[in-house]
Amino acid sequence: MTRLAPQPGEVVDRTRPVAFTWNGRAMTGLAGDTIASALTANGVRVVSRSMKYHRPRGYLTNDYWDPNGLVQVGDDPNVRSAHRLLEAGMAVEAQNAWPSVDHDLKAANGLVGRFLSAGFYYKTFIRPQRLWPAYERVLSTYAPGGRIDLDTPHRYYDKRYAHPDVVVAGGGPAGMAAALAAAEAGAGVTLVEHDHRLGGHLRWGSDADRAAANELAAAVEQAGVEVLVDSTVTGRYQDNWVAIVQRSHPVAVERLIKARAKVLVVAPGLIERPYVFAGNDKPGVMLSGAVRRFLNLHSVRPGERAVVFTANGDGDAAAADLDRAGVEVAEVVDAGAGQELIRALGGAKSVDGAQLGDGRRISCDLLVVAVGWTAPTSLLNMAGDRPRYDPTAARFFPNAELDTVLATGGLVGDGSLDELVDHGRATGELAARRAASVAHRLQAHTARARPVEGDEPELAPDQRPPLGRDPHPELFRSSTHGMVDFSEDVTSKDLLAAAAEGYDSIELLKRYTTATMGPSQGKLETVNTVAVLAEARGETIEEVGTTVWRPPYAPITLGALAGRVFEPVRVSSIQPWHEANGVVPIVAGAWIRPEHYGDPAAEVRNCRTNVGITDVTPLGKLDLRGPDVPRLLEQLYVNRWSKLAVGAVRYGVMCAEDGVILDDGVTGRLGDEHYLMTTTSSGAATVWEWVENWLQTEHPEWRMHVTPVTTAFTSINVAGPRSRELVRRLVSDVDLDPDAFGYMQVRTGRVAGVGGSFMWRIGFTGELSYELHVPAGHGLHVWEALLAAGADLGVAPFGLEAQRIMRLEKGHFIVGQDTDGLTKAPAAGVAGLVRLDKPDFAGRPELAWALDDPTAPRLVAIQPIDPAEVPEEACQIVREGTNEIIGRITSSRLSPTLGRGVCLGQVEPPADEPGTELTVVMTDGRRVTARVRAHHAHVDPEGVRLRG
Amino acid sequence: MERGQVPTFESPVVKQYPAGVGPLTLADLSHLAKLSVRADDDPGFGVGFGASRTDGGVLVCGQRPGEWVLLGSPAEVARVSDGIARSGHVSVIDLTHGRAVFRLTGTDASAVLEKVCSLDWSDPMTPDGAVASASVAKVVCDLVRHDVDGRHSYLISCDRSFGQYLFDAILDAGAELDIVVGAP
């Protein structure tokens, strides 16, 4: 057992043991432990295997970014074990190791490591080509990482929006001070801390550090700051759209907060940087922060005898902490004084000594390294900043802050605790003042907001005294080569070789070697990679520059990004009846519609012989009012509209400005200045916006209004030879006599007692039919009344499929199915509608030219010679005896009315001539002959039925 | 149903919910009369885009530039509608059957909304009476803050066909805050 005696700052609760398993072995930790501290307390040293060489790895940084600490916990892969808190019953397993993390067969790769330099795979497995798939299968078994359990349910992940004045990313001393000062200045503040507690590096520091942290944290809570721990600002996007992922939440598994921050304060502190030297990835080599967290937070002994290589106060402090905890410190190697660390000695699984620059070999099982920091400038990069390297301080610094993105803390400089807190406070005050300016501007410009007093305050100037920069030796690589990217198994030697081959810009080097591409995304590796490249090019780090840090700042689960999945669905008022009566539904856009009720062919036959009713509520409906409606209709439809009488309905085709058919439908004139336009179901929203666009941008002078009323009405089509009889039974105030209410007419009246209903006689199905539009709050009532009143007439519901069959029998095309993205009006067989005598309408020039175009494919009705053949939709039509495509079947069904296959199709001239025999290639490759018909209609081309 | 008899109004919210009492409620008010009035200039409502006003039992909302939405009982809405000045081009469209309307009431009402809508619900940005339109759980809605007895309350209306979906989506969002379905 390597648990120390109680330490003054420990966060573990010794009264609460927590049982868990490691690779199936039962172990016990303490409440407050991370998985890492619990494993270490149980004597585990090797926690993972590296990606390429399967080298044994132990904890290096002992924090979220530890490249060696990824484990599988239950169904959760790639869990950061030095960050995730231990929970009772956790099943923790090592990843990337077979058969076990202690004995991994793929470690054999390490033996041939000198041949597997970075990018080696580009240079081999080239010949023979046919073997590559086999190689690939083997290589892919080397994919690192955990495993996905495909049965993982999508649990309650959640999201919310927020509009805070100030978001502070980072709960260390500067971040806490900033949050506190901003809140005291009256700002609404959200403070986000990646770790489980506020405090940052103070938490594993001295007694005074901890006291200061506790005091600040208490003050922050007191000031009303919203504190989110175990949470991360994962990105800063356009206009301060800030993503915060909350990993600990009382209700949700995780919650993504999308905050429009008026000001973002970036205070992530610094990330300790590894040192490149031979053996630097052996278990037992740790950074100073790792050691101090083990000792001071979790009271865990990371080793028995330590060598400490230190270039700064943190290294010195680690040595002191080790000594105090009773770990023998064999040697403190002072890098600042020019002493060197050459290599870590020992076998693959543990360190057993350190070789120093003076040649001495000192035995140890813990080699502590403290050579400086990486500034995680990600959030500033996302705001457009490009960091600059300062050789004196041996790290990158932000270059220029935005007005509403401020930085504080270690990211921008060094200082005593007081200095950091002062800078944080000054930043918080500035943030609050700038947020007030932004809030004023927002409120003043927002229509619904409370009127705001006075002029917008000037953006407060930045008068913060800058933090100093402590000199620090530039220590990146020793005289030996070692690991630069631990996650990707990329060494400094690999980088030098790649640079020598010509991959000598930072981006090319990164791409070729995959350095910085692994799970820690460069947080540990970038600066060392840049340093090695600078060495290769004989340039300075500043000249080489750095790579762009891309979001997210920390990996984020797909669950959190998805949150609750909102998928709106639309239903008509009749939906409860459909569901209670055996409907087979179909999803059409957001609509759930009746596809059929068991037998679409029977539904068709019933419509053709008796009467059927179908729910067509999704049909788009636009209420048009005003004296200038006819001008709009002339503008949008290709055909003539000026002489539409009150009570009349007309079919129209709309084209886009390129002449391609956009939509079609009928529009009826309900009153002098009142029209109802119908659109296709899928085109309803597009047409509405199209109308608004014309009215607002091209013709604001037209006096008319458009209002979408699609679901203000429940729409029911009553179709079949007995439809008039059925409608007559429910309508008393409209004369249904065909002479009084003829084909393509509209009437207003009461249906089954429901006033304000429209009925129009149109015939998409080719039958005598009445389309009833009744106020939606009574739609179900009317539907049930129709069924009750027509029982003796054989009334039965029909669905979308029966409707599609009947319209195909009648030869009516469907926009988007029988037409496509290139079909102009003449090609769809409606050339006769296009009225070029109108000086202007949408698409007019293209249509004028298209009318003269003899080459465009035409839509024609087609019937296979063999009536039993029913080509599938999209079967191709080819020139006989060749594979040359001259058309395709766009719609096809077995007609229940005719007992044969009927089709619509697009065919290139001259094959569109009636009587032409076409070769249709069936999906099974057979070729069948079909004939072009003279009319689009297969059934009742004269229109006797629908005009009856 | 006898011919000529006016049937009862069917709400788009057809599911049955146990009626509850609590500090946070969602109620279905889809039966309210809704009238959209379109005009270039204010036809005498005395309220502009983004604001609302109560006229007797009718809530008059400046819903969009040139559009006012009236909410209330049919009789009251008719009374206000009859008084509209008809000079210039004015359109009056009855949307009673076209829109679902819900009322979300309670101290936590804003907390529910901020889970499903990106607008800023703070007092300065959305004071009592404020009118806006926005996406709620991915459905475009008209929203009015219309406090009741000093408690936050919002009227949310959407296209009727989305009514059931949206009602359930708001209940889902409010579940962690113990939302209950209130009486209309």
Place this chain on the structure above:
Amino acid sequence: MSLLRSVSSAWAAASNRASSRPPRYSAAGLLVRGARNRPWPRVWRELPLRDRYDVVIVGGGIHGLAAAYYLATNHGITEVAVLDKGYLGGGGSGRNTAIIRSNYLTPEGVAFYDRSLSLYRTMAVDLNINVMFSERGHLTLAHTDAAVRTMRWRAEVNKLQGVDSSVIGPDEIKARAPSLDTSSRPRYPILGALYHPPGGIVRHDAVVWGYARGADHRGVELHQGTEVTDIVVEGGDGTGGKGPGGRVTGVRTTRGDISAPVVLNCTAGWATLVADMAGVRLPITTRPLQAAVTEPVKMFLPTVVVSGSLHVYVSQTDRGELVFGASVDPYNTYSMRGSLEFTEELAEHVLELMPGLSRLRLLRQWSGLCDMTPDYSPVMGFTPVEGFLCDVGWGTYGFKAGPVSGEQMAEAVATGRTPKLIEAFSLSRFESGRLVGEKGAAAVGH
């Protein structure tokens, strides 16, 4: 014809150039060099910029490098400079999701991409670099009847042109990608899919480096960090002698002026800006396309999966990462900063398709610029300015077309004629109104 004149001068120059044969990549090479600690030579040379070339290619991505490679290889034209304002392959070539396929909708599209696929198939040997072509099959899911119809349309056109595509049902889909939820759910049921066995993924960077290395070895000069600031045109109708009727005499760059009778615009994202320099207007708007990658997990997704309705495409690399893409961003911009909403929608849609992935973590997102044309087809070939050619407008499908585009553009430059394979993609179609019908299938075309 000036182009042909330049060919003959190039022949002469090529024959004068002493070409040193580079060391070949092979396992044996790795062993020998590993054992002897002998480094590999530079993959391409670093050379001073000269003031004259026969052909200047603007854009050092796959298209530009492939054009240079085929100019040298197929036509012996080696007095060629490829200029890139950044580093080779740093634009769309390095930002795409590396999917290749040929299951297009139109006969001209199918023929074109099929040629590209065949070049990809032999690329490792041809270029002597392992581009890791993983021919793992490509599934385009259909969630609606209309989508099934479009899939069948593509399959039928493909079959007639000898391209392996078919429509398969949910059971076979499940067998090919067990992580997909093929149950009959209410919202986005998987009704069928277009299955295209030859589709797959390639290591995109290796393709760039392979063409660069191949072109360099044949005498082409590659100049990184060299930004073209102007194209010099004489005799044109527009201001400064640019525009239709003019002819190209060279380019100005941040590293000096170059005279050249032929300038080839192979840029993506900046195609209109480069064409503007010559006074040529293009039917293009620039939109970012975003992509993202997850942390690695053990292999579970053996094919490429695309859903047009859900705007998502996904594949798992040999490294175990899931690579995702979506459709282009909703507004024009040259900014390449990613958005949060892209990742949110992506996650929603991926979990809709594969509900078991909620614990998978997104590691990195990025974006690249796409030049969108009105008909989702490229603009290739000659322009109204003599000597100025374009290979642009590649939308979201430029990577898969790289090899064939280079090959065809090289032929156009060398012969002065538009090759048949790219006739349908000429700029003049936007004047005659004869657009290509690819739009129907390309809502998400990966």
Place this chain on the structure above:
Amino acid sequence: MLLVPCPHCGPRNSADLHYVGESRPRPDPAVASPEEWRAYLYLQANPAGWLRETWYCRAGCRQYFVLERNTETNRFRQPPVP
């Protein structure tokens, strides 16, 4: 999420709006030559810099309006917030 300064509602998330595209005058269709008409249909300026463009406030005020945005920075000409 881009914040679009709707002149009616105030600043709104771009997800609430529909991007229409570059604002261009429509030629007179009665007299436009094929070249002019197709230039209107297909050729856009696509500048890297300031662009005049049309947006539709789909989820909000349902108004079409023209704004100027820099396509390299995505900043609008009127001071965006924040």
